[in-house]
Amino acid sequence: MACIELPKVKPGRDKPGVMPLDLEMDLKSNMEDSDWFLRKLCGRAADTGLDLNSYGLTAVDVKETASILPLLSDLEELDVSWNDFARGALHMLTQQMHPVNKLKVLRLSSCRLTTEDVQTLGGALEMTPELEELSLSWNSQVGGKLPRVLHTFQQGSKIRTLELVDCALTSQDGVFVGHLLPKLQSLQVFDLSNNRNIGSCLEVIAQGLRSASGLKELKLRSCGLSQKSIRLLDGVFASLDVLRILDLSCNKELGGGFEDVPAQLASLKHLEVLDLHQCSLTAGDVTSLTQIIPLLSNLEELDLSSNRDVGGSSENLLCRLRFLPALKSLLINSCALQSEAFAALADASVYLPALEILNLSWNKCVGGNLELLQQTLHLSRLLRVLRxxxxxxxxxxxxxxxxxxxxxxxxxxxxxxxxxxxxxxxxxxxxxxxxxxxxxxxxxxxxxxxxxxxxxxxxxxxxxxxxxxxxxxxxxxxxxxxxxxxxxxxxxxxxxxxxxxxxxxxxxxxxxxxx
Structure with missing residues (x-):
């Protein structure tokens, strides 16, 4: 997809760009004197993407961008993320989106959406039937209003990526999401991270995930998950047989959840990334994961870091990492590894030819024993990061x-x-x-x-x-x-x-x- 990528500078400091004559005439009919910013946007209006990410847009810039949207009928991608719009100016943009009915990607992360912006966004999404990717992350005003924003997503929606990171979602929002998921048959990437209330309504969300058979990425970092949450998710894993990325990190109440019932986790044969860092994993969790993780033969990234109870009980698990020949990234920092666990890891790492990232930081037992890793360091042909x-x-x-x-x-x-x-x-x-x-x-x-x-x-x-x-x-x-x-x-x-x-x-x- 071709994309307009503007330089990250303050508008008004460069020379005007060249614009097609027909667009120039259309523009002049709307504005007598177009400034640099507006002319630059129109200069490549034939392209299908407009990237204004981290551009420092002002309310005036947003207004001018909105004025040319009717000229960009072939626009497929619009990214205005990480712009602190003045006084909720984004609604001026969404109100002009009706001609842009071919839009496939809309990114509005960290735009400080106001209540007014959120109210108009729902109406704007009604005009984008081809939408495949929507990111509203880091906009706290979305919380409590999610049904108003996504009510247009019906059966047959083409949405493949839905990112709602740190949106202050309420439990009612979570229930709405659970009921919405069966309608999103094309969904491949789903990120609810940093929404602490999700854990309380995970039962409804888990039920919805059973219908998301095409899901490839599921991220629930810092969502208030508990031991019960793992049992709920375990009942879903068998339905997610193409899942590539699973992030359950930074859920400190999750510890102990893997002890009894994570049998279906082993069914994720295509899993490439498993992130369990800072989950308060217990010795019982490690015992269960010892039986499961070595069966995930396609695993490329494993993060067990910041789980201090792992250190004294993980030698069996670390020894069996040798059965993961595709492993590229192993993060086991801040796990209080004991000497036996470190020795087991050193023995297994010799059988990890694809290893690119190894983080052993904050494990005191490494000191004076680095020679245990000598053979691994000699054999590592691809190691890029050593911490x-x-x-x-x-x-x-x-x-x-x-x-x-x-x-x-x-x-x-x-x-x-x-x-x-x-x-x-x-x-x-x-x-x-x-x-x-x-x-x-x-x-x-x-x-x-x-x-x-x-x-x-x-x-x-x-x-x-x-x-x-x-x-x-x-x-x-x-x-x-x-x-x-x-x-x-x-x-x-x-x-x-x-x-x-x-x-x-x-x-x-x-x-x-x-x-």
Whole structure:
């Protein structure tokens, strides 16, 4: 789909664009003097998409955009997300949508919709029978008024994507959604995240989901789900046999829900993403998931992070991750892993050839034991992100890491996070920095100290600057709370003057930019 993508600048600062003669004549019949903004919009009115996302629109801009909608009869995609409209000006836009009856995509996320906007939006949607994607996320005024907005969605609706993230939905809205779902036979992406009242009406929603057999993405992050919610959803999973993404994260009352009845979760044979982070998973949950997760053979992303009870009971689960050869992303940070669990993970990770992202941060047992991951780091051909923040790493750990880097086995690494590991001596940092030059694809490096710490840089800082000159795509180096002595400060100043690439140094409580 062709799309007009305007530069993210304040209207009125560029030269007028060229517009077709017929459109210019139509425009002049409506407005005697069209400003830059309006002429720019009309300049490519033949395209089927108009992207004004994060454009800083004012009420005047919205009014002018609305005035040309009758000229854009072939418009299929309209995105005005992340614009703080003044005094609820969006209703001026929706009131002019009747000629745009071919619209397939309408994105209105974070537009601060007012009550008036919401009232007119329902009428506008009546004029868009071809609509396939609607995003109203981050508009709190939608809450309590959802039936008024979506009442036009009837049996046979073409909606494929419906996003209602953080809309302050009420339990009555949730009930309405539950009854609406059977009418949305084309629905593929459904996101109700960050609506805390959804959990109280999940029984109705779950009943509606039984009819959504084509659903590929279901996101219920931070929806007030409970143990009972898992039982309700388990009865739905057998109907969602093409589901690719399941996000149940940030539901802290969910813990214990997997202990007894999640048998149907294993039926999601096409599942690629499973996000259970910050769900207060219990040891019983982990026992049940140990039987289920290894059966999800197409799983590419698994997030179990921020579940502290996982740490002492997950060795069997982590050991069986070897049966997930397609796994690309494994996030198990802040799980209080015990030594046995970390050893089991290290053994299994050798059998994960597709791994691209590994986050073990805030697991103290990694410190002094990084050698357990040595074979994995040697075999990882695709690893792009490695996060080992606050892992109590010692000098021997970074020396080992430097050896792996020098041998060329982490050539694809783009982001390396070693922050909050204050137990590494200057010699260790020096050896690491001397070998960073082998990470030719590295874009971000974080070696910050803990917030309560402050320490002078040693001679290793000179090695770091030398390495940076050989890293062609590095853009960001976080080294907060490291104090750079005067000599190294002059080296940094020289580096700033001599190199033309934009590299952001963040250290000592302030930022330095090398331009």
């Amino acid at each position: 080992l923040s606050s892992c109590s790493l010692v000098t021997e750990d970074v020396v080992l890491l430097a050896s792996v880097i020098q041998s060329g086995h982490l050539a694809t690494l783009q982001k390396l996070d070693l922050s909050y590991n204050d137990g590494i001596c200057d010699a260790g940092w020096a050896i690491l920095c001397q070998n960073l030059c082998f990470l030719k694809e590295l874009t971000e490096l974080d070696i910050s100290l803990r917030p309560s710490s402050s320490q002078d840089c040693g001679q290793w800082f000179s090695h770091l600057l030398c390495a940076v000159t050989q890293l062609p795509v590095i853009t960001e180096i976080e080294m907060r709370r490291w104090v750079i002595p005067a000599l190294q400060e002059r080296e940094l100043d020289c580096f700033t003057q001599d190199h033309q690439r934009e590299i952001r140094f963040d250290h000592g409580g302030f930022q330095r930019a090398a331009l």
